[in-house]
Amino acid sequence: ESPKLEHVLQPLDGVRVHQHLDVLEVCLGWERNNRYSIYNKQGEQILYAYEAAQCYARQCYGSLREFTLIVTDNDDNRLLYLQRPLRCSSRCCYACCCLQKLHILTPPDIFLAAVTEKWTCCLPEYELQNTEGDMTFTIEGDCCHFRCCCSINFVMA
Template identity: 40%
Template sequence: MMATPMYAVTQKPGMNEVHPATVPSAVPMPPGFVPPQVAMMPVPQRPPGCPPGLEYLTQVDQLLVHQQLELAEVILGWETNNKYIIKNSLGQQVYYAAEETDCCTRQCCGPGRPFVLHIQDNFGQEIITVKRPLRCSCCCCPCCMQELEVQSPPGSPVGYVIQNWHPYLPKFTIQNERGEPVLKIVGPFCACKCCSDVNFEVTSLDEETMVGTISKQWMGLFREAYTDADNFGIKFPQDLDVKIKAVMLGACFLIDFMFFETQN
């Protein structure tokens, strides 16, 4: 069940800030907690045929995904629900994402766990739901590859991310709502690189033309060693179908869990 946003939006005319900032949360905030001010992306006009809430994606060619640092994970090694703030290239908040899994699943299944991610806009409305079923994480089982479903609005699929079997490279296919292949994602041979970003290329179906990238950004030695809170950058053509942009955002979360959500 999605929690009701803890803070209301009070936006002044001509300003793109919240006072205090609205940060929807899957858990109640402690008494007296006041979140920092966050600049919000203005709401663009929704074009015909665009699912509600995806009109933000018509104005961007890049998204920045920041996973929030959880002290319980750093100090105790106790896996908590992941939370992400999604921004545009100007640093304005576009969406907020919160994982929904039970405690037993998080501790027992670790990064291979099934999950539901609820993605809200700045007004607390859920506009994207990302679902990952439980699948075998062993690359030796080509009959049981990872997959992801992206819905917008919740309950209406707009696309899928399907892992393709390959002996040494991480590969995925982005499909539209009809299950038709649209794009490919090809990752590096080794996703563990020190002091540099890790790039997953988004390409045409023949893998000849690069369309965009999903990059895990290097966060510094201390944070990389002691936390699993990661930052990602997603680049795509601005005129790309907003539904496929939403599926690429879902693919970013799948990549995070598969390759960078290490247990402390």
């Protein structure tokens, strides 16, 4: 980990991620790159994240699209890149080869970890794997993760 990233993440015992609403997206249904503010438990913004995805992918593939999420500190220093390839959702295709996978990298493109989706029929569940491929911990979500305008909680175990 870079010293800047370690300085930001080390004291954390939880975070809240807030997605910025885009008026054009809400009114017109035109998908735009997502933006997020990341807060510590005291409500202080500690990180900012923004999506880099191609326009046609956002419109044609929706939430299944390939994207890179760039995470910066409050001074706009890039700390992490989260890269997800285009893959089918496990909910519509029973084959485990279609589960979501996300690579976490630090600049300049140093692999840090991977998050892989585990197949479940309704609860979202993910595993974080280190550089050797060993599972570090799991991330479990609420039963219903298609809620609009309310919090979705994930627990790390």
